[in-house]
Amino acid sequence: xxxxQSNLITAENLSAGYSGRAIWSDVNFAFGKGEFVAVIGPNxxxxxxxxxxxxxxxHPMSGHLGIFGATPSRGNPHIGYVPQRHxxxxxxxxxxxxxxxxxxxxxxxxxxxxxHRDRDAALAALEDADATDLAHRPLxxxxxxxxxxxxLAEALVSNPDVLLLDEPLSxxxxxxxxxxxxxxxxxxxxRGVTALLIAHxxxxxxxxxxxxxxxxNGRMATGPPHEVLTSETLTQLYGVxxxxxxxxxxxxxxxxxxEHHGDLP
Amino acid sequence: MSISLNLIADLQQIWQYQFMQHAIEAGTLTAxxxxxxxxxxxxxxxxxxAHAFSEIGFAGAAWAVxxxxxxxxxxxxxxxLGGLAIALLGRRAANRDTQIRIVLAFSLGxxxxxxxxxxxxxxxxxxxxxxxxxxxxxxxxxETFIAGAAIQVGIGFMYRPLLFASLDxxxxxxxxxxxxxxxxxxxxxxxxxVSFSVQVTGVLLVFSLMVTPxxxxxxxxxxxxxxxxxxxxxxxxxxxxxxxxxxxxxYPVSFFITGEVFGFYLLxxxxxxxxxxxxxxPAGILRPPVDRSG
Numbered sequence: 001x002x003x004x005q006s007n008l009i010t011a012e013n014l015s016a017g018y019s020g021r022a023i024w025s026d027v028n029f030a031f032g033k034g035e036f037v038a039v040i041g042p043n044x045x046x047x048x049x050x051x052x053x054x055x056x057x058x059h060p061m062s063g064h065l066g067i068f069g070a071t072p073s074r075g076n077p078h079i080g081y082v083p084q085r086h087x088x089x090x091x092x093x094x095x096x097x098x099x100x101x102x103x104x105x106x107x108x109x110x111x112x113x114x115x116h117r118d119r120d121a122a123l124a125a126l127e128d129a130d131a132t133d134l135a136h137r138p139l140x141x142x143x144x145x146x147x148x149x150x151x152l153a154e155a156l157v158s159n160p161d162v163l164l165l166d167e168p169l170s171x172x173x174x175x176x177x178x179x180x181x182x183x184x185x186x187x188x189x190x191r192g193v194t195a196l197l198i199a200h201x202x203x204x205x206x207x208x209x210x211x212x213x214x215x216x217n218g219r220m221a222t223g224p225p226h227e228v229l230t231s232e233t234l235t236q237l238y239g240v241x242x243x244x245x246x247x248x249x250x251x252x253x254x255x256x257x258x259e260h261h262g263d264l265p
Numbered sequence: 266m267s268i269s270l271n272l273i274a275d276l277q278q279i280w281q282y283q284f285m286q287h288a289i290e291a292g293t294l295t296a297x298x299x300x301x302x303x304x305x306x307x308x309x310x311x312x313x314x315a316h317a318f319s320e321i322g323f324a325g326a327a328w329a330v331x332x333x334x335x336x337x338x339x340x341x342x343x344x345x346l347g348g349l350a351i352a353l354l355g356r357r358a359a360n361r362d363t364q365i366r367i368v369l370a371f372s373l374g375x376x377x378x379x380x381x382x383x384x385x386x387x388x389x390x391x392x393x394x395x396x397x398x399x400x401x402x403x404x405x406x407x408e409t410f411i412a413g414a415a416i417q418v419g420i421g422f423m424y425r426p427l428l429f430a431s432l433d434x435x436x437x438x439x440x441x442x443x444x445x446x447x448x449x450x451x452x453x454x455x456x457x458x459v460s461f462s463v464q465v466t467g468v469l470l471v472f473s474l475m476v477t478p479x480x481x482x483x484x485x486x487x488x489x490x491x492x493x494x495x496x497x498x499x500x501x502x503x504x505x506x507x508x509x510x511x512x513x514x515x516y517p518v519s520f521f522i523t524g525e526v527f528g529f530y531l532l533x534x535x536x537x538x539x540x541x542x543x544x545x546x547p548a549g550i551l552r553p554p555v556d557r558s559g
Contacts, residue, residue: 055439057438057439074438074439074441075439075440075441075442076441077440079439081435081436081439081440082436083435083436083439085435086433086435087431087432087433087434087435088432088433091483092308092432093483093484093487094308094432094487094488094489094492095487095488098428098432098487098488098489099432099433102425102428102429102432102433103436105425106425106426106428106429106437106440106442107425107426107429107437107440107441107442108425108426109422109423109424109425109426110421110422110424110425111421111424111425112425136487138487139432154433154436155436
């Protein structure tokens with residue numbers, strides 16, 4: 001699909017890990033503006049590690065990672081991030097609008113001298129996330145799907161060029177999953193955002209994504225889904241027999257790399 | 266001294282006494298910073314850790330009394346050291362309640378030893394544990410004013426990053442907020458606030474001004490700025506009414522303050538229908554009907 005400039009995010013011979021032990025190594029990829037990338041793979045394969053590298057929270061063990069033509073640094077305002085873990089619980093009686101506003105100006109010291117600016121930005125982001133009706137609801141009272149829409153608004157409010165979404169679909173039923181994916185897809189298309197989305201199941205993502213990044217066993221396969229998600233590609237990459245099964249609706253199931261990812265109905 | 270039906274006359278009567286003037290001044294200043302700090306303590310789920318260093322502060326105060334210096338110095342030393350240690354433990358601190366409890370038990374024991382070595386054992390213990398607002402001096406009022414001003418300036422400066430870090434730690438960290446520094450700065454603010462609240466409520470009752478108003482306020486507004494205002498108003502009202510009642514009765518101020526904030530907390534939770542409903546949204550009557558933030 002859209003090739004764009006294939007240099008918004010680039011990795012060359014990139015390796016990452018913790019305390020001297022590589023979790024994956026020799027990874028190469030390039031993502032351009034407006035690409036929607038699904039990052040899938042087993043638990044502990046290093047999907048979140050990739051996000052931490054891009055956010056500048058962790059450094060590569062070797063190789064080069066570039067984002068916006070520079071090495072990643074913490075606090076990059078052009079990245080919108082939805083982490084997997086949040087501190088919101090049922091007792092958090094703070095309205096949603098407040099969290100989205102903090103996504104816009106929460107890094108500024110002191111009180112807000114011009115409150116209407118971040119309020120307007122927050123309301124616009126809530127609208128993009130189809131969450132206008134949630135603006136004055138308390139965070140603690142939201143369902144999982146509603147919370148994810150608020151987190152999406154919180155990430156979009158600073159008008160980012162790159163969106164990193166860490167398992168936003170976990171704990172969502174199929175209908176909420178589809179709704180959220182449409183919202184992310186809209187942001188990608190209308191704002192030209194490059195989105196990387198970590199998920200467990202590739203199938204709901206297939207209608208929306210340009211590329212898939214399959215992370216497992218210390219390696220990554222990256223490319224358009226029809227190239228990556230084949231028995232040949234994955235078997236060659238992992239050196240063990242990997243089966244990619246497809247049903248007539250285009251759903252896939254990957255079998256043979258630790259866990260299988262995808263569900264055939 | 267007997268109470269009349271004329272409130273003005275009663276207040277005039279109270280104001281004639283210098284110890285009551287000082288108590289009202291110190292109490293007001295304390296309620297102002299305790300209310301503000303309390304909102305963040307509750308929001309950050311730091312109530313337990315905040316209490317932890319009030320007890321470590323007790324050992325510090327007892328040591329100070331024994332050494333012949335102001336208990337306030339000992340309180341500040343003890344609670345700041347405790348706060349620093351807890352902040353350095355980081356986000357996992359909440360899961361270390363067993364370790365914190367073990368240290369607390371020891372520090373209370375140490376405090377007891379220091380006080381038993383001291384001749385004026387009973388009165389000093391009593392005032393550190395339960396507060397001594399009616400014995401506050403002019404100098405202490407000035408000290409409280411300076412500490413209160415520093416606390417308010419500190420929280421005012423950190424306001425948005427602190428809210429952000431409290432509500433969404435991981436995003437705030439990814440956005441480049443200095444999380445460790447924020448955590449340490451907040452713990453130091455709480456340590457100072459606890460130390461100065463102790464002269465009003467004592468170590469054991471410090472929660473009544475530091476936590477209960479903040480916890481109550483969270484049921485009254487979903488907007489942090491309004492909830493903080495509510496927290497301050499609750500703390501102020503409890504202190505003033507407590508002093509008034511204590512002046513005309515033989516019972517201690519601290520009892521009235523704890524009783525008032527507890528009663529109001531129960532009332533608010535009953536009215537907001539939030540008892541036993543994990544996911545229930547607080548009742549509509551307490552919700553601001555229109556959002557008017559400009």
